[in-house]
Amino acid sequence: MEKFKKMTAIAVPMDRANVDTDAIIPKQFLKSIKRSGFGPNLFDEWRYLDHGEPGMDNANRPINTDFVLNQSRYFNAKILLARDNFGCGSSREHAPWALEDYGIRVIIAPSFADIFYNNCFKNGLLPIILSETIINDLFNAVDSTEGFQLTVDLEQQKIISDSASDTEFNIDFELDQFRRHCLLEGLDEIGLTLEHAKDIHAYEKKQKEITPWLY
Amino acid sequence: MSAKTLYDKLWDSHVVRENDDGTSLLYIDRQLIHEVTSPQAFEGLRMANRKPWKLSANLATPDHNVPTTDREKGIEDPISKLQVDTLDSNCDAFGITEFKMDDIRQGIVHVVSPEQGATLPGMTLVCGDSHTSTHGAFGTLAFGVGTSEVEHVLATQCLIQKKSKNMLVEVNGQLDDAVTAKDIILAIIGKIGTAGGTGYAIEFAGDAIRSLSMEGRMTMSNMAIEAGARAGMIAVDDTTIEYVKGRPYSPDEQQWSQAVTYWQNFYSDADAQFDKVVTLKAEEIKPQVTWGTSPEMTMAIDETIPDPAQESDPVKQEGMIAALNYMGLIAGTPISEVPVDIVFIGSCTNSRIEDIRAAAQVAKGNTVSESIKQALVVPGSGLIKQQAENEGLDKILLAAGFEWRDPGCSMCLAMNADRLEPQERCASTSNRNFEGRQGQGGRTHLVSPAMAAAAAIAGHFVDVETITKHP
Ligand code: SF4
Numbered sequence: 264m265e266k267f268k269k270m271t272a273i274a275v276p277m278d279r280a281n282v283d284t285d286a287i288i289p290k291q292f293l294k295s296i297k298r299s300g301f302g303p304n305l306f307d308e309w310r311y312l313d314h315g316e317p318g319m320d321n322a323n324r325p326i327n328t329d330f331v332l333n334q335s336r337y338f339n340a341k342i343l344l345a346r347d348n349f350g351c352g353s354s355r356e357h358a359p360w361a362l363e364d365y366g367i368r369v370i371i372a373p374s375f376a377d378i379f380y381n382n383c384f385k386n387g388l389l390p391i392i393l394s395e396t397i398i399n400d401l402f403n404a405v406d407s408t409e410g411f412q413l414t415v416d417l418e419q420q421k422i423i424s425d426s427a428s429d430t431e432f433n434i435d436f437e438l439d440q441f442r443r444h445c446l447l448e449g450l451d452e453i454g455l456t457l458e459h460a461k462d463i464h465a466y467e468k469k470q471k472e473i474t475p476w477l478y
Numbered sequence: 479m480s481a482k483t484l485y486d487k488l489w490d491s492h493v494v495r496e497n498d499d500g501t502s503l504l505y506i507d508r509q510l511i512h513e514v515t516s517p518q519a520f521e522g523l524r525m526a527n528r529k530p531w532k533l534s535a536n537l538a539t540p541d542h543n544v545p546t547t548d549r550e551k552g553i554e555d556p557i558s559k560l561q562v563d564t565l566d567s568n569c570d571a572f573g574i575t576e577f578k579m580d581d582i583r584q585g586i587v588h589v590v591s592p593e594q595g596a597t598l599p600g601m602t603l604v605c606g607d608s609h610t611s612t613h614g615a616f617g618t619l620a621f622g623v624g625t626s627e628v629e630h631v632l633a634t635q636c637l638i639q640k641k642s643k644n645m646l647v648e649v650n651g652q653l654d655d656a657v658t659a660k661d662i663i664l665a666i667i668g669k670i671g672t673a674g675g676t677g678y679a680i681e682f683a684g685d686a687i688r689s690l691s692m693e694g695r696m697t698m699s700n701m702a703i704e705a706g707a708r709a710g711m712i713a714v715d716d717t718t719i720e721y722v723k724g725r726p727y728s729p730d731e732q733q734w735s736q737a738v739t740y741w742q743n744f745y746s747d748a749d750a751q752f753d754k755v756v757t758l759k760a761e762e763i764k765p766q767v768t769w770g771t772s773p774e775m776t777m778a779i780d781e782t783i784p785d786p787a788q789e790s791d792p793v794k795q796e797g798m799i800a801a802l803n804y805m806g807l808i809a810g811t812p813i814s815e816v817p818v819d820i821v822f823i824g825s826c827t828n829s830r831i832e833d834i835r836a837a838a839q840v841a842k843g844n845t846v847s848e849s850i851k852q853a854l855v856v857p858g859s860g861l862i863k864q865q866a867e868n869e870g871l872d873k874i875l876l877a878a879g880f881e882w883r884d885p886g887c888s889m890c891l892a893m894n895a896d897r898l899e900p901q902e903r904c905a906s907t908s909n910r911n912f913e914g915r916q917g918q919g920g921r922t923h924l925v926s927p928a929m930a931a932a933a934a935i936a937g938h939f940v941d942v943e944t945i946t947k948h949p
Binding site: 264296297298299356385451452453456457459460462463466467470473474475476477 | 494495503505507517518521522525526528531532560561564598600601626629630633634635636638728729730733736737740
C-alpha cells in the first residue's frame with residue numbers, strides 16, 4: 264500500500280448525499296479479474312452518456328460534460344469533496360479500488376458508510392470526517408476559486424488551504440491512531456504481518472525440525 | 479498440561495504469535511489455488527511488489543470454469559477462458575506448481591490435493607473456497623478464505639485469526655449397508671441446522687465415523703460448512719495414515735516414521751472439553767434426500783414431503799412454504815414418487831473413486847430410465863477418471879446410459895456449460911441445494927452417489943435397496 268503523509272491537490276466537489284458503491288463502480292465491472300483498471304469506469308453512469316460494459320473503449324464514449332469529473336478545472340483532482348453517507352450500499356471493495364485507480368487519495372465528507380470507510384484504509388485512501396459547516400465552506404471555496412487547492416497533512420492531522428481564496432482554512436481532523444499509523448507507514452494488513460517476519464522465520468525454523476517434510 | 483481437543487492441538491501448533499487484541503497470527507502450511515478467487519490476489523502481490531513467501535506451500539489447478547467435454551477445443555466462454563488463462567499465467571510468472579487443464583492430475587482442488595498427498599495430517603490448509611473444510615478429514619485444520627486473505631497467505635504464509643469454539647458431533651453404532659457418509663452428514667445438518675455449527679470448529683467422532691474410508695470422511699468434512707462451521711475435522715488413525723502413504727507430496731521413506739509418530743498426536747484427549755456436543759445413533763440414519771432449498775431441509779427416503787402447517791415456528795414455516803413453492807413440491811407426497819429429470823454424480827463432495835464405484839455398482843446391468851433427460855458422471859480428477867476406466871467403471875456407466883465426463887466442478891455450480899434449465903429437477907451428489915445454484919430456476923435434491931444412480935435407473939427417487947443388483 265502507498266504511504267500517505269502529506270499531499271497538496273485540487274479538490275473535486277461531488278455535491279450529493281448517499282452516493283452508493285454501485286454509483287461509484289457499477290456491477291457489470293465486477294467480472295474483472297483485476298483489482299486495478301477500474302478508474303476509467305469510476306462513476307460510469309454519471310460520467311458517460313451511454314451504458315458502459317467491460318471491454319469498451321472508454322476514450323470513444325460520449326461524455327456527460329455536466330459531470331464534475333469531466334470539467335477541465337477538476338482534472339487531476341486527488342481530493343473528493345462529498346456529502347453525507349458516502350459509499351453506502353454493497354460492500355464491494357471495487358469501489359475504493361476504482362477511486363484509487365482514478366487518482367483520488369482523500370475523501371472529505373460529513374459521514375461515510377461503515378464498510379466503505381474501512382475498505383478505504385485497506386487500499387491507501389484517507390477518508391476524513393468533518394462537520395457539515397466546514398464542508399459547506401469548502402464546497403463554496405472550491406466553487407468560487409478555480410484551481411483551489413488543499414494540503415492534507417496526515418502527520419499533523421490538518422487540512423490547510425494554499426490558494427488565495429476568500430476563506431482561509433486551517434482545519435484539524437480526527438482519526439483512529441492505529442489507522443493513521445498504517446497509512447503513514449503505508450502498511451496494509453499484509454504489511455503489518457510482515458512486520459513480524461522475524462517471528463514467522465523463527466516459527467518456520469522450529470517447525471522444520473518437527474515437520475521436515477513440509478519444508 | 480490440560481487436555482486438548484484435536485482443534486486445540488492443530489491451532490496451538492500453528493500460532494506464530496498472539497496479538498494484543500486477542501487475535502493470533504496463524505501459520506498456514508498449505509494453500510490451494512483455483513482460478514475464480516485468485517486473480518486479484520496475484521494482482522495485489524504485483525502492485526505491492528511482493529513475492530510469495532514460500533512457493534512450495536502453494537498448489538494450483540483450474541476447476542470451476544473448465545469444460546467437461548471436448549476439452550481439446552478449449553473453453554468457449556471468453557470470460558471463463560480469461561479466468562483460467564489468468565491462473566495459468568500467474569502460476570507461471572510466480573513459479574507456483576499448477577496442474578493445468580491438459581494435465582492428468584487436474585481436477586477439483588479439494589479432490590486433487592488429498593490425492594497428491596498435498597493434504598497431510600496435522601497441517602493447516604486454506605483455499606479461496608468455502609469447501610476447503612473437506613481436508614479436515616485428515617486431522618487437518620482447513621478452512622475457506624476470501625481473496626484478500628489468499629493474498630495475505632501468498633505474501634506471508636500466515637493469517638490473522640480468532641479461534642473458534644469446539645464442537646463434537648458423535649455418531650455411534652452400526653450403519654446400515656445402504657447408508658453412506660453423505661447420508662450421515664445430511665442427517666447431522668438436518669438435526670443441528672445450517673447455522674448449528676456457526677462459530678465452531680466441528681470434530682466428527684464415534685465408531686460410525688471411524689468405520690468410514692477416507693473418501694467418506696472427506697464427504698463429511700466437506701459439508702461441515704453447510705452446517706455453518708468453517709472447519710470440520712476427524713482425528714488421525716490408521717485409515718488416515720494408510721491413505722496418505724506413498725503419495726507424491728507425502729513424506730519420503732526417510733521421514734516417514736517421524737511423520738507417523740507426529741501425526742498420531744492429532745486426536746482429542748479423552749477428557750478434553752467441548753463447548754457443544756451432539757450425538758446421533760448410526761442405526762437411526764436412513765438414506766437421505768433433501769426436499770428444500772437448504773441442506774437442513776432433508777428427509778429419509780421412506781418419508782413424505784413435510785407439511786408447513788405442522789411447523790409452529792412462523793419464520794421456519796414461511797421458509798418451508800417458499801422452499802416447497804420453488805421446488806414445485808406438495809406437502810404429503812412420498813419423496814419416492816417425485817420424478818427426476820437430471821442426475822449429477824460429481825463435485826468435491828462425491829466424485830472420488832469410491833463414489834464412482836458406488837454409482838457403477840447400482841448401474842451395472844440396469845438402464846437409465848427413459849424419462850431421465852441426462853445422467854452425468856463427472857470424476858473429481860483426471861487420475862480418478864483414469865483409475866475408474868482401468869476398473870472398467872466407465873463402460874458399466876456408459877452401457878447403462880450415463881455420460882462419462884472430464885473432471886471439474888461442472889454442474890455443482892454451473893459456471894461452465896453444464897447447468898439445469900428452469901424447473902428441471904436434479905438428483906445431485908453435490909453439497910448445495912440453494913435456489914439457482916445449478917442453473918436459474920433449477921431444483922436440486924442432494925443425495926449420495928448410490929441414491930443418485932438409483933434415481934437415474936428408476937426415474938424418480940427410490941430406496942437404493944430396491945434396485946436389482948447384478949453382480
Ligand atoms: S465442486 Fe462445487 S462446491 Fe466443490 S469446489 Fe467446485 S463448485 Fe465448489
